[in-house]
Amino acid sequence: MSPPYKLAARESQPENTVIRVGECRIGGGEPVVIAGPCAVEDEEMMVKLACRLKRMGVHILRGGAYKPRTSPYSFQGLGEEGLRILARAGGTAGLPVITELLDVRQLPEVCRYADIIQIGSRNMQNFGLLREVGRVKCPVLLKRGLSATLEEWLMAAEYILAGGNRQVILCERGIRSFETYTRNTFDINAVPAIKHLSHLPLMADPSHGTGRRELVLPVSRAALAAGADGLMLEVHPCPEKAVSDGPQSLLPDELAKFMGELRATESCRTRVIA
Amino acid sequence: MSPPYKLAARESQPENTVIRVGECRIGGGEPVVIAGPCAVEDEEMMVKLACRLKRMGVHILRGGAYKPRTSPYSFQGLGEEGLRILARAGGTAGLPVITELLDVRQLPEVCRYADIIQIGSRNMQNFGLLREVGRVKCPVLLKRGLSATLEEWLMAAEYILAGGNRQVILCERGIRSFETYTRNTFDINAVPAIKHLSHLPLMADPSHGTGRRELVLPVSRAALAAGADGLMLEVHPCPEKAVSDGPQSLLPDELAKFMGELRATESCRTRVIA
């Protein structure tokens, strides 16, 4: 029986979709690392961090300008000013940038500044938003909903693909389970399952997938070992002062060390496979 | 410790919020019944059904014009034409109408035709949409998200309240659990819990909460017994031909019988309490 997600299905396209962003190829075999703070806070910090990330080998810079927040009283992001800061930091460091789109009305601004548009978990079934990003030429990273099945997730990707935009990147970021020790339950099964069911590239976000700094790197290693095409990581020079997601943000030093380990492992892996 | 949902909290307003819609008072003590098909399909059927519902004592007519569908290839609703049909059917029968708003750009049309705006489960944390309906004068029925905690749900209500719209109705419609026999797990605990935590009226939607016709009326009785202020029920003259949600739609005859039972129970309940 054919799956209901026609364009997203591996059956419809046996070879992997590879998406070029700047100099990197997402889905092209080598793991891609997206990193940055949860929210764009101030320009000086952002530029400095971006340059540091570039030097350690990070491929893409992340940072939220429009933030989906559970409470109307929490910091909601810097808005267009945040987009400008993100783009300047990326430009200075030589890194493409990704940021979240929350509302169809912000599409023009986000398109102006971002190299990849992120659709967050809470909007995975915001069908109006999906249809709009299906009409643009920019790659879209689609996060899995908090309680979305694999099929629902692929159907959400299908909305974008059916609109004509074939540059869809999936991102597993943990599901909601009964476990309370971790913020979410990173669904490692989803990694090989999605690679089996679909030709789309798949990133892993262990920062949201665990919610605890000490678990982020072990789960990052796991995601790559299971076949993920890359990682999306929160990093902050001073997590305890971060306006959001401090407890799950890595320190720049931790990430730098991990990037070194990644290069070494990658060179090993190549030899193991060869 | 004060709850983070300041305006929604029972603490901030000890007496129940009562919302007048047409002749009925939601939260006013007597159970209010909203009924209608999942989607508005054709005018003749809609008018006929509306008149039948009015005669059996239903208070408000429901019907979707913009439908959130998992698949981009499924029927997406009749759009503005659906709104017109719904309003005409309500007008003919003498029933106020409720319909779902999916996208901020449809707010003017929906406001033109609807007496209550519904925010669906998938949009419970579509914060842009919540902010917009926080600025209108129309009552808003806010469904609980598929995997939203009670606190997240009340925080979503807080977005609307904080915008200035105090006419918020909550609606429990089942949560996602491991159980597969039912479409969702109707969270009966949420009924007294929400009435305890908040002054907002609470409706129950056992159609989505169960997904199976034979369970809808028993769970409806349960929700009222637990303290819900009313019910939101899917009814269709010919469920097997419904464009969506057929298996969970009641037949008009079943609903008519239940409305009779409801009146009898209500008169008993009054005597028991008195």
Added chain:
Amino acid sequence: MSPPYKLAARESQPENTVIRVGECRIGGGEPVVIAGPCAVEDEEMMVKLACRLKRMGVHILRGGAYKPRTSPYSFQGLGEEGLRILARAGGTAGLPVITELLDVRQLPEVCRYADIIQIGSRNMQNFGLLREVGRVKCPVLLKRGLSATLEEWLMAAEYILAGGNRQVILCERGIRSFETYTRNTFDINAVPAIKHLSHLPLMADPSHGTGRRELVLPVSRAALAAGADGLMLEVHPCPEKAVSDGPQSLLPDELAKFMGELRATESCRTRVIA
């Protein structure tokens, strides 16, 4: 397609199974109330409470002698001495008693003192235990496992039925979900679903199903309205001093008032149906 639970299925026996315990008939139409403390603590309290419960119309006395506790360092119950106290309290008050069996090796003692053997949630798939209680003549109340599907639960009942013991009572006590406000999520859908799928009587345990005193009675009303054959309630004269489950125990006065309401509602319900 026939269900895999042959003996438990409604198909195999269209009429309801009715189980006589003392003077009451579980599944016989009138709601049966089982009440008592979580654990048997001391004899004087137990006898006094039992007499009070009898006077207010409770049908069966509950009390744990062997307690399944998450921690090896928590109070594990009084053991056989607890059984003796329970039986004496029941005898003095004129109430049959129910208590939990944890271990096959305690079956002889439990059979000696109890009128109904309870199999707890954690043992729903303790197949050795199920097989043993399938060989005795005593009615067995089988609680649903924390994350058991309806089918798994009915298959567990099937182990007992297949062993020759046809006196099985099911008991819904809440499932584990992502919600943390309540201890468990009482699955109200399960009530009409089980009555539809099986001929076995079904009790509801809103004490464990909610874990919060203020929710116990509203959910009790809901369970009966949905078709449950009775209730199993924790009650304690001094909940803040209870050795376990204090926060979900009703006060005797609350229960007495509820028993009065139940009689009034029941007489109404009879008239509504008639």
Added chain:
Amino acid sequence: MSPPYKLAARESQPENTVIRVGECRIGGGEPVVIAGPCAVEDEEMMVKLACRLKRMGVHILRGGAYKPRTSPYSFQGLGEEGLRILARAGGTAGLPVITELLDVRQLPEVCRYADIIQIGSRNMQNFGLLREVGRVKCPVLLKRGLSATLEEWLMAAEYILAGGNRQVILCERGIRSFETYTRNTFDINAVPAIKHLSHLPLMADPSHGTGRRELVLPVSRAALAAGADGLMLEVHPCPEKAVSDGPQSLLPDELAKFMGELRATESCRTRVIA
């Protein structure tokens, strides 16, 4: 605040517990692989498979003699005859053996034949069983319950440790979530979390954790990358004829290839870390 699991906590013993079984050291740094069929079926197959597993580098042989089955009508295992076959196969091949204990009454037999006693998911809170295995000298592998939190799991281990048996091995085997594509959701977060919270060795069972053959090896790689001390894998020479768990059983050839990859990766990993 000290954790309630005193003996299991990393705080109480900073260095890892290492458990010797035959020639291997579980928790000693090198990944240990346990493999074999779900159930012991016939002797010839078992001996042949065991020898093949030994040759490919598997460390311990698994096989169920007493099987916990959802249905009373399913194959329940060969019982003591199964234990004898397992022990003979292990003896012939030179492999220690592990098998599941379901019932306290089978403890003497299981102790006679097994090198490690397995406590299955359904019995994680069978406290009588935990107490009994706390008194023996044999290592115990304790699987996580289907919906057990990390704390409940560690508290179950505490029952065994508090009884005097310090040779406890934990085994993550997937939790129950809303996802239906996979049999369970392997909780990769649990791997580094448990290693952080406890000094006990941790095995991973991706066969049950995924329920699908094509996902078993990717999730195995992930578990080791996340820090698991070893793997427990189902393998069957002819999965489509297996009496249980065929769809999740690897073929011997698949496992052999994986064992080779594991040796290569391990030698790389050693160099990366060094």
